[in-house]
C-alpha cells in the first residue's frame with residue numbers, strides 16, 4: 001500500500017567542466033617580450049537540488065533524464081578570467097530523498113533527505129577552472145609557458161524518492177486497533193490480526209473529509225521500553241517524530257492480558273517523552289477504541305477523566321508559557337473500528353486539527369536558504385594512498401593527485417615538471433620512499449605513468465605559488 005504513495009525517478013546529472021587556464025604573454029609596443037598574462041578558466045556550474053513547497057510531484061523527471069550544468073569558459077590573455085558555468089537548480093517536492101546510484105543503478109549512498117522548504121544539496125560540484133600561466137611565475141621562472149587544464153566533471157546517476165510525509169500518526173500499544181482504524185478511515189488495506197506486532201512497517205492512508213485530504217500513518221505497536229529500542233519501537237518513533245499530530249489509540253478492553261487502559265495510556269505517553277522531549281507536547285488526539293465491546297464503560301469513564309485532567313493541565317501550561325489559549329488541547333474520542341461508531345467525528349476533528357497545523361507550519365520561519373550539504377565525495381581531498389601493484393610499479397590514488405593529473409598538459413615539458421614538483425610538495429615522493437619505492441620504479445596515477453626519481457628536490461622556489469588546495 002505504501003508504494004502507492006512513493007514516487008521514484010532515476011536521472012543522470014553532470015556538473016560543468018572547468019575552463020582551461022590560458023598561456024599568454026603581454027604584447028606591448030616597446031617591450032619585446034612582455035610578462036605572462038594568461039587568465040584562469042572559469043569553474044564549471046554545480047548541480048543543485050532544492051526542496052520547493054510549490055512543487056508537489058517528481059513528474060518533471062519522469063520524461064527527461066539528463067541534466068547538465070554549464071561549463072566554465074577558458075581563460076584568455078590580458079589576465080582575462082573565463083566566466084563560470086551556470087549552475088543548474090533542480091526543484092523537487094519537500095520530502096524527497098536523494099541517493100547516489102552505482103553502475104547497476106542500485107542506491108549506494110544517501111546524499112540528502114530534504115524535509116524543509118528551501119533545503120538544498122549540491123549533488124555534483126562543477127570542475128575547477130585551470131589556472132593561467134600568471135600563477136606559475138617564480139623568481140627563477142619568469143616566463144612559464146604552461147597553464148592548467150580545466151577539471152572535467154563526470155556524470156553521475158542519482159535517484160529521487162518522494163516520501164509522502166504523514167500529517168498524523170496512529171500510535172499505541174500492539175493490537176489496540178491502529179491498522180483497523182486506518183482501514184476504516186482510508187483506502188489503505190493493511191494486515192489486521194489478533195496477535196501483537198501484526199504491523200511491521202508503517203502504512204500510509206489518504207483520508208478525505210469533504211474537500212480536504214490528509215495522510216495518516218499506521219505505525220507498528222509500541223511497548224514499554226520502546227524509547228530504548230524494545231520491540232520495534234525506536235525505529236518507528238522516528239516516523240512519529242516527523243508528524244505534526246499524534247492520534248494516540250487506546251484499547252478499552254485492555255487486550256488479552258487484561259491490561260488497564262489508563263496504564264497503557266501512561267506507558268505510551270512516557271515512551272514518547274523519553275524518546276524525544278518535544279513529543280511530550282506534540283499536539284494529540286486520544287482515541288479510545290473498541291467501544292463496541294460490552295463492559296468497557298467503566299474503563300472508558302476513567303480514561304476520559306484522566307485525559308480531561310491532562311488536557312486542562314496542558315491548557316494552563318500553554319497559556320502560561322507560550323500565551324496560547326486552547327480550550328481543549330487533548331480532545332478525547334470514543335470509537336469502534338468494527339461498528340464505525342464515532343469515526344466520522346474523529347475524522348472531522350482530525351481534519352480540522354491537521355488544517356490548522358499545516359497553516360501554522362507555513363507561518364514558521366523557513367530554514368536559512370543557504371543550508372548546504374556538499375556531497376561528501378565532492379569534498380576536496382588532499383589525502384592519497386600508495387598501493388604496490390607490481391614489484392616495481394606503484395599506484396597513487398587520491399582525489400587531489402588525480403585532479404592534478406587531469407589538469408596537466410602532458411605534451412608540455414614545463415607543465416609536467418611542474419606537476420612532479422607539486423607531487424613532491426604533497427608528500428607523494430616521501431610516501432613512495434617510505435613504502436619502499438626504488439629509483440626507476442613506475443608510478444601510476446589514473447592512466448598516466450612516470451618514473452620514480454629518488455632524489456631530494458629543492459622546493460624553496462615554489463613558495464610563491466598560490467596554492468588553491470590550501
Ligand SMILES: Nc1nc2c(ncn2[C@@H]2O[C@H](COP(=O)(O)OP(=O)(O)OP(=O)(O)O)[C@@H](O)[C@H]2O)c(=O)[nH]1
Pocket residue numbers: 173174175176177178179180181191192193194195196197198199200219220221222289290291292293335336337338339
Ligand atoms: N471488537 C473490536 N475489535 C477490534 C476493534 N478494532 C480492532 N479490533 C481487533 O483488534 C485486533 C487487533 O487489531 P489491529 O488493527 O491489527 O491492531 P494494531 O493496533 O494494528 O496491532 P499491531 O499492528 O500489532 O500493533 C484485531 O483482531 C481486530 O479485529 C474494535 O473497534 N472493536
Ligand SMILES: [Mg+2]
Pocket residue numbers: 178179180191192198199218220221
Ligand atoms: Mg497494525
